[in-house]
Amino acid sequence: MAGAALGVVSGRRRQGKSFLLQALAEATGGMYFAATEATEAESLRLFADALVRHTREIPDAPFRDWNDAIAHLFRSFGDRPVPVVIDEFPFLSRTSPALPSIIQRELGPGGSGRDSAARLVLCGSAMSVMGGLLAGQAPLRGRAGLELVIHPFRYRDAAEFWGISDPRLAVLVHAILGGTPAYRYEFTQGDVPASLADFDDWVVRTVLNPQTPLFREARYLLAEESDIRDPALYHSVLAAIASGNTTNGGIANYVGRKSDQITHPLNVLEDCALVAREPDLFRSRRSRYRIVEPLITFYEAIMRRRWPELEIHRAENVWGSVRQTFLAQVVGPHFESLCRDFALDAGETLYGGFPAEIGSGVVGDPAKRTQIEIDVAVLAAQEPGQPRRILSLGEVKWGEVMSHHHLERLARARTLLEQKGYDTRDTILACYGGCGFTEELTAYADDDSRTMLVGLERLYQA
Template identity: 55%
Template sequence: MMEVFMDKPSGMFDRDFEWAELSRFATYSAPEATLGVVSGRLRQGKTFLLDALTTATGGFMFTGTETTEADALRQFGDALAAYVGEPTPFRFVNWEEAIARLLRIATTGPTVAVIDEFPFLAKASPALPSIIQRALDPTAQRGNTPVRLLLCGSALSFMGRILSGNAPLRGRAGLELVVPTLDFRLAARFWELDDPRTAALTNAVVGGTPAYRREFAQGDTPAGADDFDSWIIRAVLNPGRPLFREGRYLLAEEPELHDTTLYHSVLAAIADGNHNRGGIASYLGRKSTDLAHPLAVLQDVGMITHEQDAFRRNRSAYRIAEPLLAFYHAVMRPAWGELERPGRAPNVWRRLQPTFRSKVVGPHFERICREWTRWYCEPGTLDGHPSTVAGGTVPDPANRTAHEIDVAAFGHDETGREQLLAIGECKWNDIMGLGHLQRLDRIRDLLRAREGVNAQSTRLLLFSGTGFSDDLCAVARRDPTVQLVDLSRLYTGA
């Protein structure tokens, strides 16, 4: 069977892959009803995509709300009756009736039906996934029409569970689409920021969430490096703008997070530089074992990541996944009472800029550098293709210390054996010189002497947001195993 792919709407930025997959699913010509699942973190444009899809195909879209089962059925009956042209609303007794009627709306061919904010409906009606499963069962398809049913939600833990393990809908979906956050290069294009330094600073605050430019900032973007501080004051630290309270609301909108005070405290500890469970527990004055559940929940809902140390398997690091949360906890939360008073933002921002550089921009720059190494570094930068990139810690027994590595890129040689392609150091606000190179060279020697690490062809990467000394540049020109990566190369290199 041939699918018919639809042209992407002209106002849609990027999302080529997502639109192609939705288009394929929507135009699939099989006669039976089919199921798809769309998920992703808050504010990534899922509803925008699905609204565009239903508009383009003449489909049906219903958005769930936090309400009772009876009220949800009433709202659904109203919306479905209006869609099919019934003069009076449907009054469904239960969801079995409602889903059965929904799956009969495709009278002229494949028809898209979207249920957005599906977790809200399932919370009020826990049996709803099972009801949909039974309705889609081949033995129940006799009354169905070729409806292309899409369930959408931002509650990542819930959306991940509905298709996993023994869940009723396991194996039923013909589409499992996750709408991701824009990466740092796409975010720069989306915000129309041509200056790499301004782009990196902006990304450290708002990340790649599309809604923060369109709905929250209403198109207000930094005009350049000289305007960045003014933009922070007028668009982010301004109590009259939506971005001001977004760091608080993000947690409040997650149904899995019941005690938001505890979760905010955990995020504050991570933002302050505590990346392991012991450090977080010490910051909060709690036992390490008390944090297993809140850390797991924050990870499940996509607020934090848990990253394995590249060189020490018994070590790992928790990091905040949403830049605006890191900015809120490092910069805004400690000065919240002052920031709520109009006119105080300029003084607060001047005072907290060192904190912003060290606690927000520095760690975020490291993240961008790891992302560049994994996905964007030019051919020839490394002696091989990177399969994993992470940070790590290298013990130095002779000096009774350990060295932090910001970037460690691993790949495989022609025999399939893992090899360490590169190690790197990232400095946002420092001009890097020979001392930085010598440090990396010393760490490479330690790794070459370590059993189980193939570091013979490891290259040295130096990332700087400020620049490099002349003598370091001279070494890099002579030695291709030394790679210097500035902001221009991060954002525009092939």
């Protein structure tokens, strides 16, 4: 490739971005610079020092501003293509808003990047900032040859990373810490629950222990987002979602605001990749909100309400009184999301077609004046002129043995959706059970190809 190239790497904190990029720079002879919170003048000096250490060339004059620094950077890497990583880029762009425009100019015709072999990589954890670098009318839009988002480990990979072979224990741990790599060693000092019986003690000695970094981590995740200006409001919004109030109206009622007054906080949380808005697959223009980071859900549902007691080392008493809340408000919804991930990973053979869209939804039952919640809905791609094909309808239960009653609810939903014009001829009814299934339901599923049971062992089977 002629000339310099640009890449943008982003992802929430603690996912290993810096570790990977620093290792890449070391392996290829590239340069790695980690910005800090500092004034523009100090940041320029730190950047100049890093550049001198790497190139062993001293500039003719100190950099006056980032115009000089970026131009000199590209001129310093003209021999062979190597990565030049600027980590924590939002720290720089916050004090120097013109920096993206300067990079854009130097990458363009007539810029110093024309004769450079540098592969400039901008990295950061402030998702709202990094997401905006290449969006809309942003100066760098169309300039990047790489846009990479580092995600947490998926649930099966997380269990392997933690060395947990018991699927029930894996779900419980994942419901608290998710797939964030740093929590495995740096934040728990390598402490892994030895067994399901050790789980409660593990919670008390790690995440609920004021002496561990995990204890305040959820608070820091929110505080580190520069776009969050009113922490009290945002914590209340997150607490509403963690308590099961997942619609716009439900969140507004919980917070004590009007619906239009929480639109902005929800948008900010979405931009920060802390909250995801998931559409109802069967009701247009309706959606639910879900907290993306499990540790924040655990903090808002469990820790925040009992913070004073936890700070004075009464974790064992607190955990004993909130464990059922944890199972109902944290593990239950989290298990539903894992089951949707299971469906997402499935190939064409499992559901009889490629799962193009996966989510949840509500099916109204006018005759009974009730609503049927579908926890895992799997839809095929929309074909022009054809009714939308539903590959599967699923119900998820973490804390109860699933029976024929749950299957009947799904069958009723299938009938109602057929009446609405969906193609349900081959729809598979799926029960996802954390506590297993009755013998009657198991025997029925063995004889019916349109009934599928997914227990914990199957959920974690690669």
